[in-house]
Amino acid sequence: MGQDSTQKSSKINYGVDAPGVIRNLFIAALAVIVVALFFPVIKIGSVIIETSGFLWSAGGMALGGLLMLVYSLSGKYKHRDRMLNLIDWNGNEQVLDIGTGKGLLMIGAAKKLTTGKSTGIDIWNAADLTGNNVEAALKNAAAEGVADKVEVLNENAMNMSFGNDHFDVILSNMCLHNIYDKQGRKTACAEIKRVLKPGGTAIIADFRNMKEYKQTFDALNLDTKLFPANYLTTFPAVGILFVKKLSL
Ligand SMILES: C[S@@+](CC[C@H](N)C(=O)[O-])C[C@H]1O[C@@H](n2cnc3c(N)ncnc32)[C@H](O)[C@@H]1O
Numbered sequence: 001m002g003q004d005s006t007q008k009s010s011k012i013n014y015g016v017d018a019p020g021v022i023r024n025l026f027i028a029a030l031a032v033i034v035v036a037l038f039f040p041v042i043k044i045g046s047v048i049i050e051t052s053g054f055l056w057s058a059g060g061m062a063l064g065g066l067l068m069l070v071y072s073l074s075g076k077y078k079h080r081d082r083m084l085n086l087i088d089w090n091g092n093e094q095v096l097d098i099g100t101g102k103g104l105l106m107i108g109a110a111k112k113l114t115t116g117k118s119t120g121i122d123i124w125n126a127a128d129l130t131g132n133n134v135e136a137a138l139k140n141a142a143a144e145g146v147a148d149k150v151e152v153l154n155e156n157a158m159n160m161s162f163g164n165d166h167f168d169v170i171l172s173n174m175c176l177h178n179i180y181d182k183q184g185r186k187t188a189c190a191e192i193k194r195v196l197k198p199g200g201t202a203i204i205a206d207f208r209n210m211k212e213y214k215q216t217f218d219a220l221n222l223d224t225k226l227f228p229a230n231y232l233t234t235f236p237a238v239g240i241l242f243v244k245k246l247s248l
Pocket of ligand 1: 103
C-alpha cells in the first residue's frame with residue numbers, strides 16, 4: 001500500500017501492445033517514403049501522380065506507430081493509475097483483471113491490497129502483447145513484490161469458471177475489443193455482471209466499442225458512467241467505463 005505504482009525496475013516488463021500493428025505502420029511509412037524518393041512521378045496511362053504528396057501519409061503512419069509505442073512504454077502506467085484511482089480501496093477486495101497479459105492491472109491492484117487477492121485471467125494471444133504468457137505475469141508479480149497476492153489463470157472472458165457474485169472489483173484494459181463478434185463481447189459483459197458481487201465495481205477500458213459496452217451493461221441493469229479518453233497518455237485513445245452492480 002502507498003507504493004507508487006508507476007515505479008518500475010529493470011526486471012519488470014509489461015510488454016508492447018499490438019506489436020504487429022506498430023511494425024506494419026513503420027514498414028508502410030518506410031515503403032511510402034522510398035516510393036516518394038525514388039519515383040517522384042508515377043504515370044499510369046494518362047494519369048500522372050506526384051508522389052511527394054504521399055509523404056504526409058507516411059508521416060501520419062510513422063507518428064501513429066510512435067505514439068502506440070509511447071503508450072506501451074510509458075502512458076499505460078498513468079492510464080493504469082487512472083483506472084485504479086476510480087476505486088475506493090479498503091485492502092480486502094477480491095479483484096479480477098480480465099485479459100491481464102503480463103499483469104499490468106492485476107499487479108497494480110495487488111499493490112492496493114492487504115488481505116485481498118488479485119486474480120488475472122487471459123488466453124495469452126501472442127499478437128496482442130509481446131512476450132504474452134503466464135510466466136511473464138508471475139515474474140512481474142514477483143519483481144513487484146506481490147507474488148503472494150496474485151493468482152494467474154488461463155480463462156476466457158466469455159466463459160469464466162468463477163461462481164456468481166465472486167469479485168468486489170473487476171478490471172479490464174484493452175482486452176474486450178479482441179473479441180471480434182458483437183455477440184461474443186455481449187457474452188463477456190454478461191459474464192462480468194455474473195461474477196461481480198452486488199455493490200461491486202467494474203472498470204472497463206478500451207479504444208473502441210465503449211458505447212456498445214455501456215449499452216450492454218445498461219441493458220443488464222447496471223449503473224454506468226463513461227469517462228472520456230485521455231489523449232495525453234493513451235494512443236489509440238482509450239476510454240474508461242465505470243460500472244456498478246447495485247446492492248441487493
Ligand atoms: C492488448 S493486451 C492488454 C494486456 C493488459 N490488459 C495490459 O493492459 O497491458 C490484450 C490482452 O487480452 C487478452 N485477451 C484477448 N481476448 C481474450 C479473451 N477472450 N479472454 C481473455 N483474455 C483475452 C490477450 O491475450 C492479451 O493478453
